[in-house]
Amino acid sequence: MAAGVATWLPxxxxxxxxWLPLAKKIMPKPPVDKKSRNDExxxxxVSGLRxxxxxxxxxxxxxxxxxxxxxxxxxxxxxxxxxxDRDPExxxxxxxxxxxxxxxxxxxxxxxxxxxxxxxxxxxxDIIGDCCMEEYRDRKKENQERxxxxxxxxxxTDTPLPPNSTHRERLWRAFENPHTSTMALVFYYVxxxxxxxxxxxxxxxxxxxxxxxxxxxxxxxxxxxxxxxFCMDTACVLIFTFEYLMRLFAAPSxxxxxxxxxxxxxxxxxxxxxxxxxxxxNEDVSGAFVTLRVFRVFRIFKFSRHSQxxxxxxxxxKSCASELGFLLxxxxxxxxxxxxxxxxxxxxxxxxxxxxxxxSFWYTIVTMTTLGYGDMVPNTIAGKIFGSICSLSGVLxxxxxxxxxxxxxxxxxxxxxxxxxxxxxQKVRLARxxxxxxxxxxxxxxxxxxxxxxxxDSDNALCLKNKSSFEHQHHHLLHCLEKTTNHEFxxxxxxxxxxxxxxxxxxxxxxxSISSQQGMSTSCCPRRAKRRAIRLANSTVSVSRGSVQELDxxxxxxxxxxxxxxxxxxxxxxxxxxxxxxxxxxxxxISIPTPPANTPDESLPPSPAFPGILRNSRTNFYxxxxxxxxxx
Amino acid sequence: MGAVVGTLTLQTRQRQPSRDNIDDELEMTMVSHRPEGxxxxxxxTNFTKQELQVLYRGFKNECPSGVVNEETFKHIYAQFFxxxxxxxxxxxxxxxxxxxxxxxxxxxxxxxGLSTLLRGTVREKLEWTFHLYDIxxxxxxxxxxxxxxxxxxxxxxxxxxxxxxxxxxxxxHVDAFFEKMDKNKDGVVTLEEFVLACQEDxxxxxxxxLFENVM
Numbered sequence: 045m046a047a048g049v050a051t052w053l054p055x056x057x058x059x060x061x062x063w064l065p066l067a068k069k070i071m072p073k074p075p076v077d078k079k080s081r082n083d084e085x086x087x088x089x090v091s092g093l094r095x096x097x098x099x100x101x102x103x104x105x106x107x108x109x110x111x112x113x114x115x116x117x118x119x120x121x122x123x124x125x126x127x128x129d130r131d132p133e134x135x136x137x138x139x140x141x142x143x144x145x146x147x148x149x150x151x152x153x154x155x156x157x158x159x160x161x162x163x164x165x166x167x168x169x170d171i172i173g174d175c176c177m178e179e180y181r182d183r184k185k186e187n188q189e190r191x192x193x194x195x196x197x198x199x200x201t202d203t204p205l206p207p208n209s210t211h212r213e214r215l216w217r218a219f220e221n222p223h224t225s226t227m228a229l230v231f232y233y234v235x236x237x238x239x240x241x242x243x244x245x246x247x248x249x250x251x252x253x254x255x256x257x258x259x260x261x262x263x264x265x266x267x268x269x270x271x272x273x274f275c276m277d278t279a280c281v282l283i284f285t286f287e288y289l290m291r292l293f294a295a296p297s298x299x300x301x302x303x304x305x306x307x308x309x310x311x312x313x314x315x316x317x318x319x320x321x322x323x324x325x326n327e328d329v330s331g332a333f334v335t336l337r338v339f340r341v342f343r344i345f346k347f348s349r350h351s352q353x354x355x356x357x358x359x360x361x362k363s364c365a366s367e368l369g370f371l372l373x374x375x376x377x378x379x380x381x382x383x384x385x386x387x388x389x390x391x392x393x394x395x396x397x398x399x400x401x402x403x404s405f406w407y408t409i410v411t412m413t414t415l416g417y418g419d420m421v422p423n424t425i426a427g428k429i430f431g432s433i434c435s436l437s438g439v440l441x442x443x444x445x446x447x448x449x450x451x452x453x454x455x456x457x458x459x460x461x462x463x464x465x466x467x468x469x470q471k472v473r474l475a476r477x478x479x480x481x482x483x484x485x486x487x488x489x490x491x492x493x494x495x496x497x498x499x500x501d502s503d504n505a506l507c508l509k510n511k512s513s514f515e516h517q518h519h520h521l522l523h524c525l526e527k528t529t530n531h532e533f534x535x536x537x538x539x540x541x542x543x544x545x546x547x548x549x550x551x552x553x554x555x556x557s558i559s560s561q562q563g564m565s566t567s568c569c570p571r572r573a574k575r576r577a578i579r580l581a582n583s584t585v586s587v588s589r590g591s592v593q594e595l596d597x598x599x600x601x602x603x604x605x606x607x608x609x610x611x612x613x614x615x616x617x618x619x620x621x622x623x624x625x626x627x628x629x630x631x632x633x634i635s636i637p638t639p640p641a642n643t644p645d646e647s648l649p650p651s652p653a654f655p656g657i658l659r660n661s662r663t664n665f666y667x668x669x670x671x672x673x674x675x676x
Numbered sequence: 677m678g679a680v681v682g683t684l685t686l687q688t689r690q691r692q693p694s695r696d697n698i699d700d701e702l703e704m705t706m707v708s709h710r711p712e713g714x715x716x717x718x719x720x721t722n723f724t725k726q727e728l729q730v731l732y733r734g735f736k737n738e739c740p741s742g743v744v745n746e747e748t749f750k751h752i753y754a755q756f757f758x759x760x761x762x763x764x765x766x767x768x769x770x771x772x773x774x775x776x777x778x779x780x781x782x783x784x785x786x787x788x789g790l791s792t793l794l795r796g797t798v799r800e801k802l803e804w805t806f807h808l809y810d811i812x813x814x815x816x817x818x819x820x821x822x823x824x825x826x827x828x829x830x831x832x833x834x835x836x837x838x839x840x841x842x843x844x845x846x847x848x849h850v851d852a853f854f855e856k857m858d859k860n861k862d863g864v865v866t867l868e869e870f871v872l873a874c875q876e877d878x879x880x881x882x883x884x885x886l887f888e889n890v891m
Binding site: 056061062067072 | 730734737738752753756769772786789790793794801802804805808809825826829849852853857870874877879880882883884886887
């Protein structure tokens with residue numbers, strides 16, 4: 045019952061006095077009204093905007109927040125009002141609902157925000173009044189569709205393949221989405237090129253070339269250079285056949301693939317060639333065969349795999365089938381009518397072109413589409429009158445369904461544009477999120493590197509002031525986690541080198557994010573493990589990095605010839621101060637009993653005499669130096 | 677230049693009266709009625725100021741124009757009795773409230789009626805009820821009027837009742853009523869007969885007291 049009707053209830057009850065004389069029994073006792081009838085004004089403060097209303101107004105809907113005792117949670121004793129930290133503009137509508145019993149949807153607000161407010165105040169959206177319900181429903185549906193599209197785009201075909209996909213799946217994916225791998229892209233362009241070549245060859249074949257010596261007649265190029273054309277045709281057909289067979293093999297559902305339009309086009313494009321091979325060279329059959337060569341022109345449709353616009357056009361035509369059908373039907377009707385009329389109008393004329401009604405069809409079509417070839421022209425006055433009516437009506441009939449088709453095409457095209465744009469936006473958004481995530485992890489690791497965990501003296505404390513308290517607390521939290529698990533946070537590159545050191549059983553002292561990571565080879569651990577002995581030798585080279593304090597290494601005699609930075613292999617070779625000069629290496633090697641003169645692949649027993657070396661975990665760059673060492 | 681402006685203004689002034697007529701017509705349809713002052717109403721009725729305030733607020737909320745016409749009244753009353761058809765009874769009720777017989781109930785009529793029903797003496801209530809039953813307002817209730825009223829009341833019950841409505845229950849009810857009320861058996865009930873008969877009915881007297889605290 046609407047709120048307003050409640051105000052009339054006392055009146056209806058009073059009017060029940062009119063039944064009393066007729067009543068056969070005593071009336072029941074009325075319910076005792078415990079509430080005091082004194083109405084009080086409530087103050088509701090929504091983000092600074094003060095609303096005042098009668099308590100009775102709010103009590104009309106006891107199953108909402110404001111109507112029940114739930115609002116007591118928001119009561120502010122000091123200011124004697126109910127305070128809500130919500131949108132004051134929206135609250136207006138909510139309060140109006142209590143007052144009038146009708147909930148209106150404000151058109152300029154976002155439908156999601158409105159929903160959230162309703163949910164907060166405990167109001168079900170179903171009671172939105174009729175005046176606003178349609179608008180609300182439309183906006184809600186739009187929103188939901190957009191969200192669905194977003195999630196679809198996320199799970200779209202651009203996501204990386206699951207790792208354990210078979211060759212077949214990968215092949216199919218390469219065919220459907222050429223952008224996923226370079227091979228697929230190359231194949232895509234190659235097929236595109238051959239389609240173009242094949243189509244051009246078909247066209248040029250028929251151009252008249254200069255005749256052979258001793259003959260007067262102009263020969264079409266196809267017959268003059270028949271061998272060349274045949275070779276080209278063979279090459280194209282081979283490529284197309286190969287592509288078709290690969291697609292057939294890779295298709296997840298062969299039957300469905302064979303029934304699809306593109307595969308039919310493929311088949312139709314290559315069939316004439318094979319039929320021509322099989323067919324013997326006799327006259328009557330080759331006549332039919334020549335007709336079959338017409339189908340070669342269907343190869344041009346293969347371009348639709350390469351062009352999205354063509355696909356959209358095809359899709360549009362398919363979706364406008366009813367409009368096209370109507371156009372065709374109305375045109376046919378008009379053609380028949382006018383052809384009949386013209387035929388009978390021109391019947392009397394001698395030597396007329398309008399020999400029969402079907403013959404007049406040609407005239408009607410040419411006139412209605414305003415082509416006007418002029419091969420058939422009416423001579424009688426009646427014929428001319430009807431001819432002009434025919435051309436005028438033709439314009440109208442054709443102009444009617446065309447805008448519908450055009451608007452359909454435009455809608456589908458824009459939908460496609462929107463999908464592409466959203467996919468691009470998605471990528472940007474995800475990249476941004478990833479970058480932000482990386483930023484925070486890097487910040488933490490940097491914080492660690494800068495000695496944030498050490499007892500800070502005043503100097504250090506200064507440079508750490510720039511961080512917000514939030515960041516401090518966050519980093520402290522991460523640090524606590526590290527201490528709890530007795531593991532440390534690191535980044536990708538350090539981790540991969542870590543697995544190398546772990547395979548040697550070495551304790552890693554500290555993970556570092558900086559320096560060595562960038563130029564490092566990401567070769568997997570087993571390969572590196574082979575070189576560990578040689579690496580051992582090089583690990584004696586001390587790295588002048590401040591954070592590695594536990595290094596107990598042999599100092600390599602650094603030659604003054606500077607270091608040869610193999611920047612492609614090392615990132616911060618200046619940090620490394622690794623000298624790649626041969627003599628220095630000999631110096632280094634001399635100090636180690638195990639001569640690394642052999643190839644790196646030979647595994648040398650790790651020298652136990654250098655426990656100090658073992659403590660150094662920074663052994664990343666050494667892999668490539670070891671290669672160099674072997675050249676000694 | 678001035679002559680041109682002058683002639684133009686003349687024309688606009690001439691055009692205005694006709695426009696005023698249209699505006700008048702519009703205003704007529706949007707009649708807004710304001711009740712008499714609070715003090716006057718307080719004097720005329722048995723309600724206190726606060727009660728009148730609450731009543732008026734509810735009334736104005738429902739009918740911003742200040743008057744209730746019969747359609748609205750029927751619609752409101754029908755909301756209280758969704759089971760059956762309350763329109764006939766609402767019609768008679770409307771007529772009972774519409775003391776001025778002009779097809780609409782203003783706030784004064786509303787409040788007066790309520791004052792009688794809730795705060796009036798027993799005699800006043802009985803008089804009000806008599807006026808309700810007296811459809812043609814001739815001071816007498818005959819059997820046809822009574823049958824109309826009773827049928828209207830039974831209509832409000834709707835189809836699904838327990839026990840089911842069998843036979844011509846309204847007629848029986850009316851016969852019983854006349855049996856009780858019509859003292860001189862002349863086929864009509866006058867106001868005095870009505871009041872007398874009701875005061876003799878103990879059940880009724882007891883029930884009347886129950887409705888005092890509705891407001």
